[in-house]
Amino acid sequence: MCGIAGLIHRGKSSDVGSEMTSMLTALKHRGPDSTGFAVYGEPNAGDYIMRLKVAEQEDMASGYDMQDKIDARVAMVEKRLAEHKASIKAKDAATPYAMRYVITHDGDTEAMARYIEDIEGTEILSLGNSLELIKDLGDANVVADNYGLRDFKGTHSIGHTRMATESDVDIRSAHPYWAFPYNDVSVVHNGQITNYWLKRRQMEHKGHRFMSSCDSELLAVYTADNLANGATLEDSLKASIEEIDGVFTYLVATRDELGMAKDTMAAKPLVLYESDDMIAMASEEVAIRAILPQEIDTTDPYDEEIRVWKA
Amino acid sequence: MESMSVMASDMGYDPRAGKTRDEIEGTTQEDRARDLGMMSEQLKNRSMEVFFEVGEEENLIYPYADKVDFNKRTELDCEGKPTTQVNKDIRALMEEGYGTIVLKNPRGMHSVGVGILNKLNLIIEGSIGYFGVGLIDGPNVRIKGRVGWSCAENMMSGTVLIEKNAGSTFGAAMRGGDLVCRGSVGSRTGIDQKGGTIIVGGDTGAFSGFMMQRGRMIVCGNAGKNLGDSMYDGTIYVGGEVQDYGVDAVQAEMTDLDKAWLTRKLTQYDLLPEKGVDHFTKIVAGKMLWNYDNLEPNEKKLIL
Numbered sequence: 001m002c003g004i005a006g007l008i009h010r011g012k013s014s015d016v017g018s019e020m021t022s023m024l025t026a027l028k029h030r031g032p033d034s035t036g037f038a039v040y041g042e043p044n045a046g047d048y049i050m051r052l053k054v055a056e057q058e059d060m061a062s063g064y065d066m067q068d069k070i071d072a073r074v075a076m077v078e079k080r081l082a083e084h085k086a087s088i089k090a091k092d093a094a095t096p097y098a099m100r101y102v103i104t105h106d107g108d109t110e111a112m113a114r115y116i117e118d119i120e121g122t123e124i125l126s127l128g129n130s131l132e133l134i135k136d137l138g139d140a141n142v143v144a145d146n147y148g149l150r151d152f153k154g155t156h157s158i159g160h161t162r163m164a165t166e167s168d169v170d171i172r173s174a175h176p177y178w179a180f181p182y183n184d185v186s187v188v189h190n191g192q193i194t195n196y197w198l199k200r201r202q203m204e205h206k207g208h209r210f211m212s213s214c215d216s217e218l219l220a221v222y223t224a225d226n227l228a229n230g231a232t233l234e235d236s237l238k239a240s241i242e243e244i245d246g247v248f249t250y251l252v253a254t255r256d257e258l259g260m261a262k263d264t265m266a267a268k269p270l271v272l273y274e275s276d277d278m279i280a281m282a283s284e285e286v287a288i289r290a291i292l293p294q295e296i297d298t299t300d301p302y303d304e305e306i307r308v309w310k311a
Numbered sequence: 312m313e314s315m316s317v318m319a320s321d322m323g324y325d326p327r328a329g330k331t332r333d334e335i336e337g338t339t340q341e342d343r344a345r346d347l348g349m350m351s352e353q354l355k356n357r358s359m360e361v362f363f364e365v366g367e368e369e370n371l372i373y374p375y376a377d378k379v380d381f382n383k384r385t386e387l388d389c390e391g392k393p394t395t396q397v398n399k400d401i402r403a404l405m406e407e408g409y410g411t412i413v414l415k416n417p418r419g420m421h422s423v424g425v426g427i428l429n430k431l432n433l434i435i436e437g438s439i440g441y442f443g444v445g446l447i448d449g450p451n452v453r454i455k456g457r458v459g460w461s462c463a464e465n466m467m468s469g470t471v472l473i474e475k476n477a478g479s480t481f482g483a484a485m486r487g488g489d490l491v492c493r494g495s496v497g498s499r500t501g502i503d504q505k506g507g508t509i510i511v512g513g514d515t516g517a518f519s520g521f522m523m524q525r526g527r528m529i530v531c532g533n534a535g536k537n538l539g540d541s542m543y544d545g546t547i548y549v550g551g552e553v554q555d556y557g558v559d560a561v562q563a564e565m566t567d568l569d570k571a572w573l574t575r576k577l578t579q580y581d582l583l584p585e586k587g588v589d590h591f592t593k594i595v596a597g598k599m600l601w602n603y604d605n606l607e608p609n610e611k612k613l614i615l
Contacts, residue, residue: 265517265518284459289418293416300516303498
C-alpha cells in the first residue's frame with residue numbers, strides 16, 4: 001500500500017521535520033515497515049551534506065566483529081573523501097550505521113560518490129546542498145527520534161511510510177530514493193511498476209546504478225536520467241506517464257521544486273491542499289489534517305495529472 | 312409530521328416517510344422489493360429500453376425502519392477517538408433514541424458512520440477519509456466537508472449529501488438511495504453500481520460507471536476517459552464534455568421522461584443548471600444482454 005506525503009512552505013523555512021513526522025505518523029497504517037524523510041534546509045552554498053549508511057540495521061545483529069567492520073568502513077569513507085580532496089567540516093552518527101557528513105568539495109561529485117559506494121555495505125542516501133535524506137526501519141516517531149529530525153527547519157519535504165511488497169524490508173529498499181548523482185533530487189512512490197526490469201536494463205545500459213531491487217528506485221534513476229539530459233522536472237514527470245507502466249503516484253522534490261505525477265489508471269491516491277503560503281499533499285487526508293486541523297478545501301488529482309510547485 | 316419538517320430544514324431536502332415494522336407485516340415480497348427500489352426500472356431485454364415513471368417513489372424508502380425521533384438531537388466529538396469508538400458511540404446514541412447526531416472534528420477519519428442500518432439524520436461537520444458511511448441502509452447523511460475514497464460503498468438506501476469534493480470509487484457497488492456530491496469526484500465513480508442514483512455537481516474522473524449494472528448516474532460537469540466502460544446496464548447523464556467512451560457505452564436519445572426526471576432530481580438537491588437539462592448527454596449500455604429478470608424460474612436454475 002505505502003503512504004506518501006509532501007509539504008511546501010512557500011518562501012520561508014518552517015518546522016518541516018516535525019510536521020512531516022506528524023504526517024507520516026498519521027499514515028502509519030499504510031505501511032509500518034520503514035519510514036523515510038527527504039527534508040530540504042536552506043541551501044548551503046559551497047558545502048555538501050552527505051548522508052550515508054555503511055551497513056543495514058539487520059547486519060548489526062550478525063557476527064561478533066560488526067562494529068569493527070563498520071569502523072573500518074567509516075575510516076575508508078573518510079580516506080576516500082580525502083583522496084578526492086573533500087574536507088570534512090562536520091560529522092555525526094545518528095545510529096552506528098548511518099553517518100552524516102558536511103563536506104566541501106570542488107571536483108566531480110559523481111566520481112567521488114561512486115568511489116565511496118565501492119566500499120562494502122556503503123550506500124550514499126543523499127548528497128546535495130540542501131537535501132538531507134533519512135530512512136530507517138520503524139515508524140515515523142522512531143525514525144524521527146533516532147535521527148533527531150524533529151528540530152529540522154526547512155522549506156519543503158517529502159516522506160514515505162512503506163509496506164514492503166516488491167522487495168525486502170531493509171534500508172536499501174526504503175524510500176525516499178535519491179536520484180543519484182543529481183544533487184538534491186529525491187523521489188517517493190506509492191504503487192507498482194510493471195515494466196521495471198525492462199526499464200532497469202535500459203538504465204543500466206546507460207551506466208546508472210541500482211542499489212536495491214525495489215521498483216521505486218527506478219523512478220529515481222529515471223528522473224535523474226531525464227534531468228541529466230536537460231529535461232525539466234515537469235518534462236520528466238510528463239514523460240513518465242507514457243514510459244512507465246503500472247499503477248503509481250509519485251512525488252519528486254528538487255532544491256526548489258516539488259512535483260507529482262499520477263498514472264493513467266488513477267489507481268493510487270493523493271489528496272492535495274493548496275494555499276498561498278503552504279501546499280500539503282498525502283495519500284490520505286488524515287495526514288494533512290495532522291498538521292492542519294482546521295476546516296480546509298482539498299482535492300484529488302485526476303489520471304495522468306502532473307503538477308509542479310515552486311518551493 | 313413535525314419531525315420531518317425539522318429534518319427537511321436540517322438536511323436541505325425533503326425525504327419521504329418510511330414504513331414501520333408493523334406496516335410491513337401485511338405486504339407481499341414484491342411490494343417490499345418495489346419499496347426498496349429494486350424493481351423501479353422496467354427492463355425489456357434490450358438494455359437501452361429503460362422506462363421509469365416520473366412520479367415513482369425514489370429509493371428513499373426504508374421499509375423496515377423503526378420509528379425515529381428526529382427532534383432528539385445530540386452532538387458527538389470525534390477528537391482523539393479511534394474510528395471504532397466513534398462508530399460504537401453512534402450506535403449507542405441511536406439505541407438511546409437519538410434521531411439526529413452531529414459529528415464534530417472528524418478530521419479525515421476513515422470508516423466513519425459505516426453500517427448504519429436504520430433511519431437517522433447524521434450531520435458530519437468536517438471532512439472524512441476512506442470508506443465513509445459505507446454499507447448504510449436508511450440514514451440521511453450530510454457531510455459538510457470532503458470525503459475520501461469509496462464513500463458510501465455498498466449503500467443500500469437513504470441519502471448522502473457531500474458539500475465539497477469526493478475521492479475515487481465514489482458510490483462503488485451502490486444498490487439504492489441517493490448519493491450526491493456538490494463538488495467534483497475522483498476516478499471510477501459508481502464502479503459496479505447496482506442501483507440508486509449518484510449525482511455529481513462537478514466533474515468526474517476516468518473509468519466512471521465502470522461495469523455499471525443498474526441505477527443512474529448524473530454528472531453535471533465533465534467526465535474523464537473510458538466513461539461507462541464495460542457497463543451492463545443503467546443510465547449515465549453527463550452535462551459537460553465526455554473525454555471518451557468505454558467499450559459497450561453508447562449515446563442514447565434523451566426523452567421527455569429523462570428530462571423530467573433529471574430536472575426533478577437536480578432541483579431536489581439544488582444542482583439544476585441555469586440552462587436546464589436539455590444539453591445533457593444520455594449514455595447507456597450498447598450490448599445485448601441476458602436479462603436475468605425476465606428468465607423463467609427453470610431457466611434461472613440452469614444458470615445459477
